[in-house]
Amino acid sequence: MRLGQSSGSGSKLSISWLRTRRLAIGPMPQSPDHWLALQQQGVQSIFCCCDVEEGPWMPPQEWSQRRFPLPDHRRPDEMTSAMLDQAINAALDLYRVGPPLYLHCWAGMERSPLVAIGLLCRAESLNFFEALAQVRTQHSIAKPLIPHLLILESLLAG
Numbered sequence: 001m002r003l004g005q006s007s008g009s010g011s012k013l014s015i016s017w018l019r020t021r022r023l024a025i026g027p028m029p030q031s032p033d034h035w036l037a038l039q040q041q042g043v044q045s046i047f048c049c050c051d052v053e054e055g056p057w058m059p060p061q062e063w064s065q066r067r068f069p070l071p072d073h074r075r076p077d078e079m080t081s082a083m084l085d086q087a088i089n090a091a092l093d094l095y096r097v098g099p100p101l102y103l104h105c106w107a108g109m110e111r112s113p114l115v116a117i118g119l120l121c122r123a124e125s126l127n128f129f130e131a132l133a134q135v136r137t138q139h140s141i142a143k144p145l146i147p148h149l150l151i152l153e154s155l156l157a158g
């Protein structure tokens with residue numbers, strides 16, 4: 001289920017619910033209206049895959065939050081199994097807290113879908129291909145990098 005929320009500036013924060021009112025995915029919120037749109041959807045927990053240089057990140061202070069920078073297409077070879085494992089575990093901790101979790105990276109295409117796949121595998125005992133198919137079906141812009149998917153598949157199999 002996709003949701004587009006208009007901001008006052010005319011731009012949208014387009015998110016996809018992977019699990020209704022439990023897990024959403026999309027791009028980095030970039031305006032107060034984006035944060036408000038997430039709040040209106042009930043989001044109270046957020047996981048960011050972006051590095052600090054990618055832009056300001058100002059979630060409401062009362063939200064459970066974690067920032068865990070992961071490399072994207074600009075630095076694909078820097079992704080390690082240990083790094084991805086830590087990111088998935090951190091996101092899983094937020095997911096288990098209870099309030100709806102919003103996973104995001106800059107565009108919502110590479111890193112956050114990758115973490116979502118790993119999270120679904122661990123949280124719901126899905127196999128890698130089931131989780132990949134669900135994320136790609138419910139978040140059509142998901143395009144995790146092949147080398148990163150191979151790292152994830154190996155991590156989950158180990």
